[in-house]
Amino acid sequence: MYVIIVGCGRVGSELAKLLSSEGHDVVIVDRSAESFERLGSTFNGLTLVGNGFDLNLLRQAGIGKADSFCAVTNGDNTNLIAAQVAKKIFKVSKVIARVYDPQRAHIYAALGMDIISGTILFAAMLRDKVIESRFSSYLIETKDLGVIEIDVAKELAGVSIKHVNMPGEFLVVAIRRIDGIIIPEPDTVLKEQDVLMAAVKVASLKKIKEKFGL
DSSP states (O other): OEEEEEOOSHHHHHHHHHHHHTTOEEEEEESOGGGGGGGOSSOOSEEEESOTTOHHHHHHTTGGGOSEEEEOOSOHHHHHHHHHIIIIISOOSEEEEEOSOHHHHHHHHHTTOEEEOHHHHHHHHHHHHHHOTTEESTTSSSTTEEEEEEEOOTTTTTOBGGGTOBTTTEEEEEEEETTEEEOOOTTOBOOTTOEEEEEEEGGGHHHHHHHTTO
16 A cells, blocks of 8 residues: 555554555655654665645655655644645545644534544543443444454353354454464354454443353
């Protein structure tokens, strides 16, 4: 993929290094040349100094061939403006903006923009740790689904996955075992000390917890 990242702070630099290490073509833009020091010596993408919503700079960055555009500076206004320029003017197919203010995040998400709010995500992660230590709703964007971990007790050992799944409510998507993680088939038999990772319908969470004695 050809990816343009606006903002070389902690998040932007880590994203750039990760994508670059995976073989993607990365261009990262920041107003400060010093910020590129965070990229280290192994980064092999392109760095440009300037504003992430400067039309000429974006053309120089090759936005016409960009598959994705990420605005992750420390300023909500900059991120939202840059994202709108990429989406509305240059028609980039996948545009993501980081927004700190939860209220703005909801507004722009409602307008069809792909918004990530670190404030909301972190609050949701903390909530999950405080209230439901084995349940996470922040992993899935919709509020209707979550992910839950369940330790396999003696009573479940020897039972196949197809007898554990509950259509429309609970689906085991992975099993963590001592020797690694597997994606189960319907006939996969559970072993004691397995840990199930399952998608669960939030409305059925209480029912699932009762079923597995959580």
